[in-house]
Amino acid sequence: MNRPPGDADGVSPPPLSPRQPLPLLPLPLLPLKLPGLEAPGVALALADIGSPDEDAWRTLRDAWLTAAERAEHATRGVPARRREWLAGRVLVKQLAIGHQLAASPQDCELRVDAKGRPRLALSEAGAWRDDGRHDCSISHKNTTAGPVALACLAPEPGQRLGVDIEEVSPRLVKLRAMFEGPEDRLLGEPSPEQRLTTLWALKEAAAKVIGLGVGVGLTTVACQETAPGEHRIVIGDREMTARTADWRGCVVVLASAPSDRLL
Numbered sequence: 171m172n173r174p175p176g177d178a179d180g181v182s183p184p185p186l187s188p189r190q191p192l193p194l195l196p197l198p199l200l201p202l203k204l205p206g207l208e209a210p211g212v213a214l215a216l217a218d219i220g221s222p223d224e225d226a227w228r229t230l231r232d233a234w235l236t237a238a239e240r241a242e243h244a245t246r247g248v249p250a251r252r253r254e255w256l257a258g259r260v261l262v263k264q265l266a267i268g269h270q271l272a273a274s275p276q277d278c279e280l281r282v283d284a285k286g287r288p289r290l291a292l293s294e295a296g297a298w299r300d301d302g303r304h305d306c307s308i309s310h311k312n313t314t315a316g317p318v319a320l321a322c323l324a325p326e327p328g329q330r331l332g333v334d335i336e337e338v339s340p341r342l343v344k345l346r347a348m349f350e351g352p353e354d355r356l357l358g359e360p361s362p363e364q365r366l367t368t369l370w371a372l373k374e375a376a377a378k379v380i381g382l383g384v385g386v387g388l389t390t391v392a393c394q395e396t397a398p399g400e401h402r403i404v405i406g407d408r409e410m411t412a413r414t415a416d417w418r419g420c421v422v423v424l425a426s427a428p429s430d431r432l433l
């Protein structure tokens with residue numbers, strides 16, 4: 171099959187005309203209006219990313235990624251992994267453009283630190299501003315209903331964010347010793363699957379706020395539900411809050427903390 175221009179390794183796609191409308195994700199963004207998950211000063215986006223239309227994904231890649239991002243995208247293994255990686259970036263960029271932080275996808279770039287934490291670099295007056303002042307976070311999940319991507323962005327500086335989406339399943343029961351801690355408390359009487367999925371998602375989101383890498387002891391992260399769907403999370407001498415919501419059999423978590431509280 172003929173490959174479209176720009177698909178060969180190292181070849182840049184032709185630039186889009188400024189008047190050409192930006193392609194959106196092959197499937198539309200889902201409105202994420204989950205009771206309790208709206209946090210002040212945080213923008214969230216969720217998208218179905220199950221479309222197998224490879225042409226649409228390539229169009230999306232060429233329109234939304236910078237040259238550096240396209241080079242990184244090419245290194246991501248299987249197509250499903252490339253799609254979720256791309257989708258997370260498109261979502262963050264859509265939020266950045268929607269909040270007037272960037273004029274176009276080429277004026278913002280997702281970069282990662284040594285442990286994989288993403289940050290948004292913004293083009294200002296011809297130079298990149300790369301201090302991560304508008305924090306962002308990404309999660310994706312291959313759910314029973316299909317793969318989804320979730321992203322959040324802080325339109326105002328001063329907050330660190332972490333999101334996670336996990337499908338409720340018995341899978342975590344066997345792994346509970348790896349992440350459940352003695353101080354974890356949830357309200358009500360959730361089933362073991364619901365409890366463990368919620369704790370797992372809370373701890374993963376908290377790990378993303380701080381930017382911890384794989385292998386950090388999640389049993390030392392203490393999660394306490396203070397009101398239905400509202401949580402206090404303590405990691406050593408650092409503290410943050412989180413909100414949880416149920417969506418299509420998944421637990422969705424948004425964790426946040428003022429940046430200066432995490433120093």
Ligand SMILES: CC(C)(COP(=O)(O)OP(=O)(O)OC[C@H]1O[C@@H](n2cnc3c(N)ncnc32)[C@H](O)[C@@H]1OP(=O)(O)O)[C@@H](O)C(=O)NCCC(=O)NCCS
Pocket residue numbers: 254255256258285286287288307308309310311333334335348349374377378379380381382383384385386387388
């Ligand atoms: C990094 C980590 C948070 C990713 O979570 P996950 O549930 O596997 O995957 P998700 O889809 O929810 O999140 C993936 C996204 O997290 C982001 N991410 C990766 N490393 C990160 C870090 N150190 N800090 C914050 N965000 C990070 C990336 O944006 C990534 O998506 P991308 O690669 O497409 O850009 C997780 O693997 C991790 O390391 N947790 C730390 C604790 C731990 O060791 N847990 C597992 C063992 S018990």
